Amino acid sequence: VNAPRGGVGGGNDFQWCFSQVKGAIDEDVAEADIISTVEFNCSGELLATGDKGGRVVIFQREQESKNRLLSRGEYNVYSTFQSHEPEFDYLKSLEIEEKINKIRWLPQQNAAHFLLSANDKTIKLWKISERDKRAEGYNLKDEDGRLRDQFRITTLRVPVLMPMDLMVEASPRRIFANAHTYHINSISVNSDYETYLSADDLRINLWHLEITDRSFNIVDIKPANMEELTEVITAAECHPHQCNVFVYSSSKGTIRLCDTRAAALCDRHSKFFEEPEDPSSRSFFSEIISSISDVKFSHSGRYMMTRDYLSVKVWDLNMENRPVETYQVHEYLRSKLCSLYENDCIFDKFECCWNGSDSAIMTGSYNNFFRMFDRNTRRDITLEASRENSKPRAMLKPRKVCTGGKRKKDEISVDSLDFNKKILHTAWHPKENVIAVAATNNLYIFQDKIN
Amino acid sequence: MQDAVVSPEKTEEAKLKARYPHLGTKPGGSDLLRKRLQKGQKYFDSGDYNMAKAKMKNKQLPTAAAEKTEITGDHIPTPQDLPQRKQSLVASKLAV
Numbered sequence: 426v427n428a429p430r431g432g433v434g435g436g437n438d439f440q441w442c443f444s445q446v447k448g449a450i451d452e453d454v455a456e457a458d459i460i461s462t463v464e465f466n467c468s469g470e471l472l473a474t475g476d477k478g479g480r481v482v483i484f485q486r487e488q489e490s491k492n493r494l495l496s497r498g499e500y501n502v503y504s505t506f507q508s509h510e511p512e513f514d515y516l517k518s519l520e521i522e523e524k525i526n527k528i529r530w531l532p533q534q535n536a537a538h539f540l541l542s543a544n545d546k547t548i549k550l551w552k553i554s555e556r557d558k559r560a561e562g563y564n565l566k567d568e569d570g571r572l573r574d575q576f577r578i579t580t581l582r583v584p585v586l587m588p589m590d591l592m593v594e595a596s597p598r599r600i601f602a603n604a605h606t607y608h609i610n611s612i613s614v615n616s617d618y619e620t621y622l623s624a625d626d627l628r629i630n631l632w633h634l635e636i637t638d639r640s641f642n643i644v645d646i647k648p649a650n651m652e653e654l655t656e657v658i659t660a661a662e663c664h665p666h667q668c669n670v671f672v673y674s675s676s677k678g679t680i681r682l683c684d685t686r687a688a689a690l691c692d693r694h695s696k697f698f699e700e701p702e703d704p705s706s707r708s709f710f711s712e713i714i715s716s717i718s719d720v721k722f723s724h725s726g727r728y729m730m731t732r733d734y735l736s737v738k739v740w741d742l743n744m745e746n747r748p749v750e751t752y753q754v755h756e757y758l759r760s761k762l763c764s765l766y767e768n769d770c771i772f773d774k775f776e777c778c779w780n781g782s783d784s785a786i787m788t789g790s791y792n793n794f795f796r797m798f799d800r801n802t803r804r805d806i807t808l809e810a811s812r813e814n815s816k817p818r819a820m821l822k823p824r825k826v827c828t829g830g831k832r833k834k835d836e837i838s839v840d841s842l843d844f845n846k847k848i849l850h851t852a853w854h855p856k857e858n859v860i861a862v863a864a865t866n867n868l869y870i871f872q873d874k875i876n
Numbered sequence: 877m878q879d880a881v882v883s884p885e886k887t888e889e890a891k892l893k894a895r896y897p898h899l900g901t902k903p904g905g906s907d908l909l910r911k912r913l914q915k916g917q918k919y920f921d922s923g924d925y926n927m928a929k930a931k932m933k934n935k936q937l938p939t940a941a942a943e944k945t946e947i948t949g950d951h952i953p954t955p956q957d958l959p960q961r962k963q964s965l966v967a968s969k970l971a972v
Contacts, residue, residue: 458970474968480968505968505970519917651910759884767892866969
């Protein structure tokens with residue numbers, strides 16, 4: 426069987442190529458270096474990563490130069506800062522990890538860039554701004570900053586702005602703390618550009634970006650008796666256009682769509698999305714693998730996509746009783762669930778993302794494989810993030826997992842997959858075919874081949 | 877038709893139950909969820925701690941395990957025993 430010539434996400438001659446890889450080649454990966462979130466900003470000019478050590482690194486795309494016609498601009502380091510620090514809550518005897526769970530960019534409204542970063546308990550609004558001029562010729566202090574002797578000043582001068590080497594500064598503008606008893610899994614900026622939501626295992630809060638000492642609780646699923654706990658919130662997102670609509674997913678594989686115009690506390694959903702399950706096929710693993718690890722609205726706002734352990738599903742917001750599309754990510758793992766439960770891999774939380782035109786979706790898998798599905802052609806492809814195939818503009822070869830019987834050349838058998846190499850976080854440029862894939866402590870950037 | 881063929885999922889379930897016969901009857905239920913909610917929780921009971929401090933004048937308490945990994949069980953942890961969380965001052969290797 427020949428691999429399809431056309432790649433996924435574009436026209437017929439589409440091929441994904443290696444562009445860049447960031448990070449160390451160490452054999453021993455330090456825990457702090459593990460990338461925990463990846464996000465392009467609204468224009469795609471900036472790409473942010475967060476890691477388990479609480480650090481944020483922002484890359485900026487260089488302007489396309491005339492010399493390099495065959496490739497798009499590369500992403501270079503623009504700014505890096507320590508967003509969150511480890512904390513210990515002595516009152517509750519709770520260790521608070523500095524790991525960045527999510528980064529979300531605000532739409533750009535002036536020269537500065539703003540992003541929200543969240544660890545388990547606290548959300549911070551960061552301002553990233555450039556400084557490329559400084560004033561010289563002050564009257565009261567000299568160039569070193571030392572105060573001039575006032576009696577020696579005989580004339581007044583007007584300070585002039587002189588160019589200086591570009592400096593990119595990151596400063597925390599707001600700290601939204603003390604609103605989550607449980608661990609924050611999602612943040613989402615609302616389309617009104619004034620508010621955002623944050624979700625933990627049992628509650629969702631609505632914040633105003635300017636106000637840090639108050640937030641509104643809009644969803645609370647904590648039972649009166651914790652013994653009766655049956656499900657938790659796993660992800661939440663604001664609708665891209667309707668500022669009164671948001672969705673949240675659960676560990677039972679359901680999605681609830683809520684309308685903040687209906688009530689102050691959105692415990693009662695407006696819509697409830699669940700795929701019916703065949704009761705005879707139910708097993709010990711059913712609920713665990715149905716747990717939704719990510720939910721993302723399409724850019725159009727008509728659809729949403731959910732990721733559970735083995736598949737990605739696309740839902741039409743107008744149809745609650747089943748998804749309109751289901752894509753198998755790694756169905757061959759269904760016969761490995763026992764060992765995946767024992768090594769905890771069954772609890773891995775994979776994310777998913779849409780391309781800019783909503784025609785393709787992408788999600789990660791094991792062995793540093795990631796998968797892309799073209800919704801129009803129904804073609805899918807498996808690619809690998811590996812330094813072995815990291816020459817500039819090298820084309821990525823499709824990968825295939827052999828599920829049994831004869832293993833063909835270039836195929837890999839299920840038992841040879843490295844389950845420590847997980848691709849949990851991926852991001853697609855909002856407008857172009859450029860993708861960022863986080864492979865443990867390395868960040869890969871791939872782009873389409875320009876014909 | 878799946879009547880004669882046992883689904884791969886059910887085969888895996890049988891394997892798991894064979895290895896862990898006492899596995900809870902409520903799959904993916906409260907136990908798993910509560911474990912998830914308690915992530916990061918260190919065993920530290922301030923009542924016990926204060927009583928232990930008072931008793932320490934008379935007798936020695938079991939000392940902390942040399943490894944200091946998991947602080948649970950009979951051992952009464954003290955703030956000194958808790959692993960020190962160092963603040964990260966090293967820059968990310970992505971920013972090189």
